Amino acid sequence: MIVSKFGGTSVGTFDAMQRSAKIVASDPDRRLIVISATSGTTNDLVALSASQLDSTQREELLGSIEKRHLAIIEQCKEEEKLRDAFYTEFSGLREHLDFVGRDKRWKDALYAFGELMSTRIFVEVLRENGVDAKWLDARNVMKTDSTFGNAEPILASIKKKADKHIQVGKTYLTQGFIGSDVFGNTTTLGRGGSDFSASLFAETVGADTLEIWTDVAGVFTTDPRIVPDAFPINEITFDEAAELSVFGGKVLHPATLKPAMRAGVNVRVASSSDPENPGTYIVKDAEKKPPIRAISLRKDQTLLTVNSLEMLHQHGFLAHLFKVLAEHKISVDLVSTSEVSVALTLDTAVNAANKVELNEDVLEELGRFAEVIVEEELALIALIGNDLQKTSGIGGPLFTALEEYNVRLICHGASPNNLCFLVEQKQAEDIVRMLHGKFITE
Numbered sequence: 001m002i003v004s005k006f007g008g009t010s011v012g013t014f015d016a017m018q019r020s021a022k023i024v025a026s027d028p029d030r031r032l033i034v035i036s037a038t039s040g041t042t043n044d045l046v047a048l049s050a051s052q053l054d055s056t057q058r059e060e061l062l063g064s065i066e067k068r069h070l071a072i073i074e075q076c077k078e079e080e081k082l083r084d085a086f087y088t089e090f091s092g093l094r095e096h097l098d099f100v101g102r103d104k105r106w107k108d109a110l111y112a113f114g115e116l117m118s119t120r121i122f123v124e125v126l127r128e129n130g131v132d133a134k135w136l137d138a139r140n141v142m143k144t145d146s147t148f149g150n151a152e153p154i155l156a157s158i159k160k161k162a163d164k165h166i167q168v169g170k171t172y173l174t175q176g177f178i179g180s181d182v183f184g185n186t187t188t189l190g191r192g193g194s195d196f197s198a199s200l201f202a203e204t205v206g207a208d209t210l211e212i213w214t215d216v217a218g219v220f221t222t223d224p225r226i227v228p229d230a231f232p233i234n235e236i237t238f239d240e241a242a243e244l245s246v247f248g249g250k251v252l253h254p255a256t257l258k259p260a261m262r263a264g265v266n267v268r269v270a271s272s273s274d275p276e277n278p279g280t281y282i283v284k285d286a287e288k289k290p291p292i293r294a295i296s297l298r299k300d301q302t303l304l305t306v307n308s309l310e311m312l313h314q315h316g317f318l319a320h321l322f323k324v325l326a327e328h329k330i331s332v333d334l335v336s337t338s339e340v341s342v343a344l345t346l347d348t349a350v351n352a353a354n355k356v357e358l359n360e361d362v363l364e365e366l367g368r369f370a371e372v373i374v375e376e377e378l379a380l381i382a383l384i385g386n387d388l389q390k391t392s393g394i395g396g397p398l399f400t401a402l403e404e405y406n407v408r409l410i411c412h413g414a415s416p417n418n419l420c421f422l423v424e425q426k427q428a429e430d431i432v433r434m435l436h437g438k439f440i441t442e
Helices: 014-025 041-048 055-073 079-097 104-111 113-128 155-165 193-205 238-246 257-263 317-327 360-367 395-401 425-439
Strands: 002-006 030-035 133-135 171-175 178-180 186-188 209-214 235-237 266-271 280-283 292-307 335-337 341-347 371-385 407-412 418-424
Touching (some): 002 193, 014 055, 014 113, 030 113, 030 193, 041 055, 055 079, 079 104, 104 186, 113 171, 171 193, 193 209, 235 238, 238 292, 257 266, 317 341, 317 360, 371 425, 418 425
Parallel strands (some): 002 030, 133 171
Antiparallel strands (some): 178 186, 266 280, 292 341, 292 371, 335 341
16 A cells, blocks of 8 residues: 655646646555645745735735636636635635634634645546545544644544544545644644655555655755755665754655654655656665765754853753753754753744744743853754764864864764754855765765
């Protein structure tokens, strides 16, 4: 059994939907199809939820959503049926806008429009291509807690609901990104959560393979928009791919691989516009394991430095520090310590999977027992590979190459699969280009 997930660009136009439908039709083992909202729709929905919008701005965003979907619907054989379905959902979308500022629940219900509508259209496109797929409301299976905006899946409940709603031998089309809590409220899994949904579905139904169909031909050695010479990786290990996704790889959502790894599900990342290209296979053990496989870049990072003489030869300081951060739900990435200070990196990017916001409350609380320094406009660069903590000859050439740049923090040795460091954001892309030329070979 194959679970196939198609991203927003793979279902963003009628032609894109046709290509994706033909991919599904080409292999009868593709039994569970998970898709995102049409490209651009979730961004419009998030913009609609902003409280400061005036009526003109609101109507422009609604018009953009309407135009995008009708352009696809008008080319479908079931145009009248789909047009009626669209305006039914669209009227509900307008009603949600009257309540969206009151409660986070309303925002999640608003954001769900994209996936619900894209699947309503795509199920008809699948049928036009000979695929008898049943439309499945993901909220009946993807059960989560009530953390709206970034809900946590409840695996036991998902398994129970999947056994009830998903029958062996039938083909289903469902939504990524969305779920529901125990009270039936719509929840979302965070930005990029469609990949995570697909991986959870693959784990739950015992799939052999999870396919992630996107607009690029696999996982690249680095972002090809930054380095034109970047190239797709044929095969990569789960550990490498996990590090790459966490440290800024754009193809995979950071949480995607966890369910697949737990269940031993093979993962393939491929391009829906070039389905004959094998893309990238993510496996437990790769045939080749170079010391440096890829380079990732994550912008908009913040460095939080906490200084206190109370640290000197004292126990409990770090516990106190992290207790404060935990109470404010602040997730820490990298940590570096000295005798009297701790430096922490925080992911403050707008589209971060777990965006961190350093507000005055947490800074005031930290300031009661330490000096606090906040530095912004930094970027995190990570070298991703294998056995980096045991491979000699990496550090010397790397830091020689970086001698003209100011490196704010280095993290090496905690993981065999990454070596990462913090630099000024304005220099980051130049550094990635330079390092890719020096360390990455086909």
